[in-house]
Amino acid sequence: MSRELINLIIQATGESLFMVSVAALVATSFGLPLGVFLATSRKGELFAAPAVNGLLGVIVNAARSTPFIILVVAIIPFTRLIAGTSIGSGAAIVPLTIAATPFIARLVEAAIREVDGGLIETASSFGASPLQIVFKVLIPEALPGLVLALTLAVVSLLGYSAMVGAVGGGGLGDLGIRYGYQRFMPEMMLAVVVVLIALVQTVQTAGDYLARRVNRRLRHR
Template identity: 50%
Template sequence: MTWSQMQPLLSQACWDTLYMVGWSTLIAVVGGLPLGVLLVLTDRGGLLQNVVANKVIGQIVNVARSMPFIILMVALMNFTRSITGTTIGREAAIVPLAIGAIPFFARLVETAVREVDGGLVEAVQSMGGNTWTVVRKVLVPESLPSLISSTTTTIVALIGYSAMAGTVGAGGLGDIAIRYGYQRFETDLMWITVAILAVVISVIQFAGDFAARSLHRRGGRSGPAPKLRLLKAGVSSPAADVSKVA
């Protein structure tokens, strides 16, 4: 296969992957953020303490998280068809991807929000703030660097899931790797796909780390000016990348 043959295939596949991952990340964040916050609020000693609700949500999240994605995808086929009208193609893949990612992200949100100092919550309560104020002014802004890291992790995980979605006709880079690389022994194309995935993941991880870091630094010690920080973040990030991707 020549490059001119591969090129349109690859660019279409890249676009499909980003399309699926982009939409499912968006839905996962919109759905997972409130769920994660709710998990913290309803927990024992939380502002909306409700042991039953907490157990129920926690259980749903656990089951959905521990489900292998490929099974979840097959199990959700009817549901997917009822929403998108089909089970094939990138739109159809977004449904199971998003549903798989919501509990994943929710747990990460829960961990991030739990890290917020309870004293800050108390301070806002002492000012007369209600629960919504606490969420909006304290829990989310104070955990934002962690939330951004969590989003990065979710995107990377979704890129992995999207490759599996490729096996059931969703298109994307995973689909290319399987159809050409595995089934037709087009080793070159497969390696290029792998390289593209590696680059995409690295870029996303780097961007996410950088965003989280610069937000974190804003409240950090009087550090160097923003431009210098870029350099510093660049130097120290590969190690972080490796550990997070792994």
């Protein structure tokens, strides 16, 4: 493989990491509070609002049920409105964020619901407010699960970032399609797959390690 192609792979890897990092950060900033609210807003819970919970649940499920490639095409006008263009790694952040937010919300909801309800009752009996319970009980106790949830979200985003290459999103997916498929360069396609596997493995290993460390701290505090 020539030096030029190696440079293209390095550049495309940087674009993919940029897309995934920004999308993960923005999606977490929306998905985390949404997930906490979904986990605490059913009837009789901390922020009881069953009607709102049900409506948000329907919206989240609808967003998660939409195939990603269809979502990318469907929101092109919105992407242009936000990013000024519908192609490139910057524009790809918009559909990546929209796809990841409901996914993260459901993962966070599941992690929060794993927390022992007795801890919530104990905190309430000591006069803790709902927000105090969320920030001092629910989130700290659910932290290992939250770390694993966000790790899974980032891994999924890496896969999504490859898909946006099909519609000019840049990154490794775009490189694989333009060179590996359209120019019949199987070695380039193989290189793209190897890099994606390496990135996924790195993220998963780091997430598992961090979750174990957080879990040990919870057990020994």
